[in-house]
Amino acid sequence: MRNIAIIAKREIKGYFTTPLAYIFIVIFLALTGAFAFYIGGFFNREQASLVTFFRFHPWLYLMLVPAIAMRLWAEERKTGTIEILMTLPISTPEAVLGKYLAAWGFIGIALTMTFPMWITVNVLGDPDNGVILASYLASFFMAGAFLAIGSCISALTKNQVIAFIVASTVCFLFTMSGLELVLGFFRGWAPEVLVRTIASMSFLTHFSAVMKGVIDLRDLIFFATLIAFWLFANVIVIDLKKAA
Amino acid sequence: MGRTPGWNKKINGKTLGTTTMAEKIALKGLTKRFGSILAVDNISMSVAGGEVMGFLGPNGAGKSTTMRMLTGFIEPTSGTAEICGLDVTRHPVEAKRRIGYLPEGAPTYGDMTPESYLGFIAEIRGFDGPEIRRRIEAVIEKVDIASVLRQPIDTLSKGFKRRVGLAQAMLHDPEILIMDEPTDGLDPNQKHQVRKLIRDMSADRAIIISTHILEEVEAVCSRTVIIAHGRLLADGTPEELLARAPDHNTVMITVDADKADAVKQSLGDIETIKSIKIEKVAGRDGATRLVIRPTKGALIADAVSHLLHTKKIKVQEMYVERGTLDDVFRNITADGNNEAANETGNTAEGGANA
Numbered sequence: 001m002r003n004i005a006i007i008a009k010r011e012i013k014g015y016f017t018t019p020l021a022y023i024f025i026v027i028f029l030a031l032t033g034a035f036a037f038y039i040g041g042f043f044n045r046e047q048a049s050l051v052t053f054f055r056f057h058p059w060l061y062l063m064l065v066p067a068i069a070m071r072l073w074a075e076e077r078k079t080g081t082i083e084i085l086m087t088l089p090i091s092t093p094e095a096v097l098g099k100y101l102a103a104w105g106f107i108g109i110a111l112t113m114t115f116p117m118w119i120t121v122n123v124l125g126d127p128d129n130g131v132i133l134a135s136y137l138a139s140f141f142m143a144g145a146f147l148a149i150g151s152c153i154s155a156l157t158k159n160q161v162i163a164f165i166v167a168s169t170v171c172f173l174f175t176m177s178g179l180e181l182v183l184g185f186f187r188g189w190a191p192e193v194l195v196r197t198i199a200s201m202s203f204l205t206h207f208s209a210v211m212k213g214v215i216d217l218r219d220l221i222f223f224a225t226l227i228a229f230w231l232f233a234n235v236i237v238i239d240l241k242k243a244a
Numbered sequence: 245m246g247r248t249p250g251w252n253k254k255i256n257g258k259t260l261g262t263t264t265m266a267e268k269i270a271l272k273g274l275t276k277r278f279g280s281i282l283a284v285d286n287i288s289m290s291v292a293g294g295e296v297m298g299f300l301g302p303n304g305a306g307k308s309t310t311m312r313m314l315t316g317f318i319e320p321t322s323g324t325a326e327i328c329g330l331d332v333t334r335h336p337v338e339a340k341r342r343i344g345y346l347p348e349g350a351p352t353y354g355d356m357t358p359e360s361y362l363g364f365i366a367e368i369r370g371f372d373g374p375e376i377r378r379r380i381e382a383v384i385e386k387v388d389i390a391s392v393l394r395q396p397i398d399t400l401s402k403g404f405k406r407r408v409g410l411a412q413a414m415l416h417d418p419e420i421l422i423m424d425e426p427t428d429g430l431d432p433n434q435k436h437q438v439r440k441l442i443r444d445m446s447a448d449r450a451i452i453i454s455t456h457i458l459e460e461v462e463a464v465c466s467r468t469v470i471i472a473h474g475r476l477l478a479d480g481t482p483e484e485l486l487a488r489a490p491d492h493n494t495v496m497i498t499v500d501a502d503k504a505d506a507v508k509q510s511l512g513d514i515e516t517i518k519s520i521k522i523e524k525v526a527g528r529d530g531a532t533r534l535v536i537r538p539t540k541g542a543l544i545a546d547a548v549s550h551l552l553h554t555k556k557i558k559v560q561e562m563y564v565e566r567g568t569l570d571d572v573f574r575n576i577t578a579d580g581n582n583e584a585a586n587e588t589g590n591t592a593e594g595g596a597n598a
């Protein structure tokens with residue numbers, strides 16, 4: 001535990017000693033705001049809810065989270081610091097978790113900074129704050145799932161651009177897998193069970209359910225399981241590279 | 245995990261069997277294959293406390309790959325690396341605790357300052373509270389980086405970066421120090437300083453340094469291992485290796501040109517002389533140099549000077565050639581080339597960066 005915390009602390013500090021953190025947060029806030037007000041029609045709906053704000057989170061994460069994730073391992077490999085990190089007296093899971101939690105925490109900070117949206121909607125009306133809290137939680141976990149996918153893919157390469165593109169694509173498939181666009185591809189030949197499994201993997205389906213006020217613990221468990229799976233894969237990838 | 249045949253070999257006159265306490269590092273049949281490339285080929289050796297081992301070899305010989313296996317960064321294809329009796333693959337964390345490692349090129353987190361970087365290393369090495377401060381201050385003084393503590397490492401010169409890397413490796417006062425080209429990129433003063441540092445630390449530690457600089461080996465190493473194409477080709481003290489130089493203990497004398505033949509004649513009586521060659525000395529008319537080669541292993545300086553003295557031959561100059569490690573290195577690795585070429589083909593180290 002101690003080692004995870006030390007690594008996470010170093011990583012988080014790293015975000016804030018470079019412009020990366022500030023640029024990310026500013027752009028994240030600007031985009032969530034812009035999407036909610038201009039595209040989502042926050043005011044036109046005349047409803048005290050943050051649905052128009054949360055609705056665009058999956059799409060924003062699709063671009064922004066792989067940008068955070070791509071550097072996690074690829075950069076260490078590129079600059080050679082991975083050789084320092086992995087020869088320190090720590091285990092691979094500690095390194096993976098430390099780096100992951102720092103990045104997730106950082107996204108959490110960015111997400112928390114959208115609180116003026118919550119204040120606004122409370123000033124203007126009387127929203128269901130339970131749903132808003134659940135949506136925040138679901139959004140945070142969804143970001144965590146995107147990040148775990150990105151972290152694992154970042155461990156596969158030393159090229160950050162490749163890590164970004166591949167992670168975005170995989171995240172896109174997970175997001176869209178509930179939609180006909182993806183399912184149609186499988187429907188012709190794959191067994192029904194597989195099609196249904198793929199459909200059940202959809203981030204969009206799980207996230208929309210929470211956003212609309214259907215608070216089901218299973219949606220959070222879905223994201224948590226996915227995070228655990230990809231981080232486990234991340235550890236395996238790093239250990240395999242060691243033996244390669 | 246069986247013991248590799250040939251492991252019971254003599255090193256420095258001692259027969260090494262199993263790992264004893266004095267042996268801090270033991271490689272047993274260590275082998276690493278990257279796809280079809282055999283980077284390290286069945287290397288067995290050990291390093292005891294108090295030894296500074298110079299690891300020599302041409303580029304791509306497998307030096308870095310061997311060091312990476314020793315430090316647990318990569319896993320061997322077969323064979324084992326043991327640190328203080330601990331198998332690095334099976335007890336990685338325990339083994340890594342005992343090692344200080346400076347990887348090739350001394351990578352560091354460039355956006356950190358040396359101060360925060362060393363703070364991170366101290367914490368992860370398990371130090372607490374005031375001990376962190378104390379450790380950092382001690383190591384800062386050793387490598388002399390006090391003036392740049394609060395600058396991002398990316399903005400530092402190559403010499404400072406390397407010294408930050410050294411500080412990282414030495415911070416926890418490890419029993420085992422493994423340094424991949426520790427003086428690369430340093431100026432002569434800094435090189436001198438780092439070599440002194442290594443010598444000072446060598447008392448009860450096992451130290452391995454890889455280097456291209458052969459004078460460095462003579463300056464700091466108590467033992468030299470040469471590898472090429474992943475194979476161990478020579479193992480001995482720098483003196484022992486020097487004895488393998490082609491012109492080791494060759495005696496050169498310069499005499500008046502007209503007396504050269506007469507001198508050659510009289511030297512012919514000494515049995516341990518293998519050959520005498522007469523050379524002109526460039527730019528000096530009237531002087532001729534005799535290059536007197538001994539038979540293998542023989543010392544002839546004493547006999548020659550005695551003979552010259554008794555025959556009252558006037559000598560302008562006389563000196564004994566020690567030979568250079570460069571020559572030895574070239575000889576050994578060039579032989580290894582031919583020998584290994586059939587099996588291993590190309591250079592090996594490229595794959596290590598994957």
